[in-house]
Structure formats: structure tokens, C-alpha cells
Amino acid sequence: MKRKISKKLAIIMAMVFMFSIIAGCGGDTKTPEKTDPKAATDKIKVGLNVELSGGAATYGTDARDGALLAIEQINAAGGILGKQLEPVVRDNKSAADEAMTISSALVGEKIVAQIGPLTSGDVAGSTPIMMEKKIPLIAPAATAVNVTVDEKTQKVRDYIFRVCFIDPFQGTLMAQFAANDMQAKTAVIYKDTSTDYAKGLAEYFKKTFEEKGGKIVAEEGFVKDDRDFKAVLTKIKNLKPDFIYVPGYYQEVAPLIKQARDLGITATIGGCDGWVSDDLVKVAGAANLNNTFFTTDFSAEDKDEKVVKFVNDFKAKYNKSPNSFNALGFDAAQMLAQAIKDAGEAQPEKIKDALAKIKDFVGVTGKMSIDASHNPIKAGVIVEYKDGKHVMKTRIQP
Numbered sequence: 001m002k003r004k005i006s007k008k009l010a011i012i013m014a015m016v017f018m019f020s021i022i023a024g025c026g027g028d029t030k031t032p033e034k035t036d037p038k039a040a041t042d043k044i045k046v047g048l049n050v051e052l053s054g055g056a057a058t059y060g061t062d063a064r065d066g067a068l069l070a071i072e073q074i075n076a077a078g079g080i081l082g083k084q085l086e087p088v089v090r091d092n093k094s095a096a097d098e099a100m101t102i103s104s105a106l107v108g109e110k111i112v113a114q115i116g117p118l119t120s121g122d123v124a125g126s127t128p129i130m131m132e133k134k135i136p137l138i139a140p141a142a143t144a145v146n147v148t149v150d151e152k153t154q155k156v157r158d159y160i161f162r163v164c165f166i167d168p169f170q171g172t173l174m175a176q177f178a179a180n181d182m183q184a185k186t187a188v189i190y191k192d193t194s195t196d197y198a199k200g201l202a203e204y205f206k207k208t209f210e211e212k213g214g215k216i217v218a219e220e221g222f223v224k225d226d227r228d229f230k231a232v233l234t235k236i237k238n239l240k241p242d243f244i245y246v247p248g249y250y251q252e253v254a255p256l257i258k259q260a261r262d263l264g265i266t267a268t269i270g271g272c273d274g275w276v277s278d279d280l281v282k283v284a285g286a287a288n289l290n291n292t293f294f295t296t297d298f299s300a301e302d303k304d305e306k307v308v309k310f311v312n313d314f315k316a317k318y319n320k321s322p323n324s325f326n327a328l329g330f331d332a333a334q335m336l337a338q339a340i341k342d343a344g345e346a347q348p349e350k351i352k353d354a355l356a357k358i359k360d361f362v363g364v365t366g367k368m369s370i371d372a373s374h375n376p377i378k379a380g381v382i383v384e385y386k387d388g389k390h391v392m393k394t395r396i397q398p
Contacts, residue, residue, distance in 0.1 A: 043086040044079075044346040046071070046336065047106035047114040049126060054094025055224075055251065058277045059118040059325050063140045064089060066329030067115050069317055074333070080340045085333075092117055096125030103129040103137075111135065112346045113339075115332045118325070120144035120197055123160070130159050136352040138336055140328035141273065143167045144196055148374040159348075161355050161374045163297075163331045163365065164273070167197065170295045171204030173380045173396055174245065174270045177293065179212035181382075181394070182268055184243035186217050188236050190256070192248035193221035201247035201272050217241055222252055229256045230263065237265050249274040254283035261288040270294065276324050286388025297365040298327035299381050299392035310364040323390075324365070331363035366395075 048067055051060030068087060075084045088109055092099040099117045103126040106114060113136045117123050120142040127147075130137045139147055139162040148160050178184040187209055192198035206216050217239050220232045233256070236244065244260070244267050246253055253275055260269065271294040281289060300311050300321045310330065314322040322330075336351070338361060343350035358370040368376035382393040 042083055044081075044083050044340065045086045045088055045109060045111045046333070047103070047109070047111035048087050048089040048116055049092055049099055049102045049106060049114050050089070050116040051094040051118055051122065052089075052091035055249075056094040056119050056122070058250075058279065059141060060092075060094070060116065062323060062325035063116060063118055063329030063332070065318060066314070066322065066326035066331075067140075067333040069314060069326075070330045070333035070337070072317075073313070074337050080337050081344070081346065083346065085337065092122055092125075094119070094122065096121050099123070099125035100129055102126070107133045107135055112348050113138065113336055113351055115329070115336065116140060118142065120147050121195075123147050127157065127160055131157060134159060134352070135348045136161065136339075136355055138163060138332045138355070140164060140332045141325060143170060143273070144200060146196075156373055159352055161370065163335055163363065163368070163376055164328055165297060165378060165380055166375055167200035168204045169380060170272055171201040171247070172208045173295050173382070174201075174272070174293075175205045175208035175212065175214075176396065177295075177382050177394070178243045178245070178268070178270055179209055179214050182243060184209075184214060184241075184268065186215050186239075186241045187243040187245055188218045188220065188239060188241040189216060189245045189247075190220045190222070190232065190236065191246070192223065192252060194223040195248070197274065198247040198249075198272075202245065205245050205247070222248070222256070224249075224252065226252055227255050229259050233260050233263050233265060236260075237263055241267055243267060244269045246270070247272045247274070250277040250280040254280045257284045257292065258288050261285075266291070268293070273297070273324060281385075281388045286385075289385035289388060292385045293382055293393060294385075296324040296381050296383055297378070298322075298324040299383050299390060301390065301392040302381075302395075306362060307364050327364045331365050334363060335361055 050064045051057055071085045071087050090102045092102045099122040115138050118141045123139045123142040136159045141164045143164055143166050145166055148157050189202045191202040269292040273296045275294040339351050339354040340346050342354040361368050366378045368378040371377055379395050379397045381395050384391045384393045
């Protein structure tokens with residue numbers, strides 16, 4: 001037994017020796033061990049922790065598409081600091097606990113920063129990991145105030161940033177529009193009571209609308225997955241309000257608007273960025289969405305030169321017009337690239353410091369500077385639905 005093993009071993013060693021001679025005669029003497037470490041240094045890994053399935057899948061998918069377009073363009077232009085950005089895309093399934101798991105995995109893959117998640121709740125799931133591991137996170141669309149500031153301590157979360165405006169601004173914006181532009185004197189608030197997002201928007205809408213001299217004649221609520229709104233809408237119809245504010249997500253808002261119009265409610269209906277989805281038009285119906293408006297960061301109808309280029313580039317890549325989540329994903333990636341460049345090194349701590357100092361960054365969702373609470377100071381857009389199409393109504397500066 002021992003001799004046979006020795007003979008086999010001798011044969012194997014001879015074969016290895018022969019292959020090494022053959023390899024040595026080749027033109028390329030590099031081995032994977034020598035090239036892999038160098039190849040790794042030519043890449044800057046960026047995590048995309050986004051909702052690609054589940055209830056917020058359209059938001060995450062859209063933001064991913066925008067971010068990937070930005071990264072593609074950045075790399076085509078030579079990358080950052082002579083290196084290419086490498087996106088590492090993962091699906092958090094629209095769940096906060098999964099978002100946390102994904103963040104932990106991405107940190108293990110040596111990312112220097114993370115883009116996403118999209119919803120405030122999912123960002124909250126990621127936050128403990130990002131704070132503990134000291135990796136900056138840029139939230140494209142998480143609008144809740146407590147995303148970047150701890151509610152209890154009022155301390156700013158050092159590693160959490162965003163490129164979207166926050167709920168107080170969004171609710172205030174719609175109230176100003178209702179009172180000033182639509183001349184509404186009375187309003188009903190019909191909000192999603194199952195999310196802090198919608199409750200926050202409703203709070204600031206009410207505050208500002210009443211300050212403008214308006215009267216809230218009723219406040220009603222629905223919850224996630226509700227689909228029958230007729231009873232409450234009948235009550236609202238009898239109140240004959242000038243304006244109905246419906247802060248919530250498109251899944252509930254679409255059937256709500258359809259049922260409102262079916263009942264003969266013709267009042268102006270206002271909403272928020274949670275409305276942004278092609279499915280809103282499919283379910284509500286294009287005609288039913290006439291005389292409805294929502295707040296957002298972006299309009300593809302904007303004639304700004306940078307926006308026009310982005311719209312054309314996006315259409316060329318994805319064969320459709322971009323929405324606000326596409327634009328916010330694009331800006332998140334572009335802002336991260338700017339921060340890496342300003343930092344002079346793809347090192348998380350330095351990137352965090354550079355993000356905090358961003359000033360007059362010009363994105364497709366507008367010019368913005370990051371304030372002390374890690375929120376962008378930027379304008380908001382009111383978009384109108386006309387026969388199922390988005391039409392930019394007005395831009396309002398903060």
C-alpha cells in the first residue's frame with residue numbers, strides 16, 4: 001500500500017513539473033494570485049440595498065435603474081479616482097428585518113457606502129448595522145424626519161444621509177399649493193394610518209393649511225391593504241370639500257381615487273411621492289386622475305438642460321420616461337461619486353465627512369446642499385395628472 005502511494009505521488013509530481021514548464025513557455029506568466037489583488041483595488045464596491053420584491057418593489061426597482069445608469073455613466077467617463085464603481089445589488093424584499101440582513105451581508109462584501117433602502121421603515125432596519133460598522137448610507141426616498149435624526153436624543157445619525165426632501169416640507173408644500181394655487185377654503189384629510197410616513201404628511205398639511213386660513217372639515221383613515229373605501233368616501237362627498245388630501249402609497253390610493261370618482265366626487269385630490277407608480281394609472285384610470293396633484297422631487301417635463309439629458313439617456317437605456325424614483329436613485333449615485341472624489345479616497349469615514357459637506361450639488365432633482373441634519377436643502381415639485389400623464393405644475397423653493 002505504501003509503495004503504491006509513493007509511485008502515484010511520483011507520477012503526479014512529474015505531471016505538475018511538466019505543466020509548469022509548458023506554462024512558463026507561454027507569453028503571459030501572470031497568475032490569478034498576482035492579478036486578483038490588483039484587480040480588486042481597481043474597483044470601488046457600492047451596495048444597493050433596495051426593494052426589488054414585496055410591497056415597495058416599484059420604488060426599489062426604479063431607484064436601482066436610476067443608480068445603475070449613473071454608475072454606468074461615471075465608469076464610462078473614467079470612474080472615480082481612477083477606479084470603477086462596482087454596484088452590488090441586493091433585494092431587501094420590502095422588509096425592515098431583511099434590509100438589516102442585507103446591510104450586514106454588504107458590509108461583509110467590503111462596500112464603501114450603501115444606496116437605499118427606499119422606504120423610511122426599511123432604512124430604519126439598515127441603520128443599526130450602518131452606524132455600528134461606520135458605513136455611510138444614502139437614502140434616495142426615505143422622507144421621515146427620524147431617518148437622519150434620532151427622535152429620542154435629537155442626535156444626528158452620523159452615517160445616514162438622503163437626497164429627497166422630508167415629510168414636513170412635503171406636507172407643507174401641498175398645503176401651500178391647495179390654499180394659494182387652488183384657492184381651497186375647506187379640506188378633508190384621508191390618510192394611511194398604518195404608516196408614520198402618511199401620518200407625518202397629514203400633520204404638516206393640516207398645520208400649514210390652517211395657518212393659511214383654511215378649515216379641515218374631517219380627518220379619516222385607512223390602513224395598508226384596504227381596498228373598499230366607499231363608506232368613508234360617501235361621508236366625504238356629503239361634506240363637499242374643496243380639496244381632499246390623501247397621503248399614502250399607490251397600492252391603496254389607486255382604488256381610493258377610482259371609487260371617489262365613481263361616487264361622483266369631483267373635488268381636487270392631492271397626494272405625495274408615495275403615489276409615484278405606473279400602477280396608479282392602471283388601477284385608478286387615466287380620466288379619474290384628472291384634477292389630482294402630488295408632491296415630488298422631479299418632473300420629466302422639466303426643461304432644465306441637465307434634466308433633459310437625463311430623460312433622454314434614461315429613455316435610451318430603458319425605453320421609457322423616468323419618474324422621481326429613477327431620478328432620486330440617479331442623484332444618490334452621483335452624489336456618492338462626488339463625495340468619494342471630494343474625500344480623495346474610497347474610505348467610508350472620509351466619504352461620510354465629504355457627504356456632510358456637500359454644497360450646491362446639481363442633480364437632476366435640483367440643486368442641493370446637505371444641512372446639519374443630513375437633509376438636502378432643495379426645491380419641491382408639484383406634478384399634475386392629465387389624462388394619465390405627469391405634467392409639471394410648479395416648482396416651489398424652500
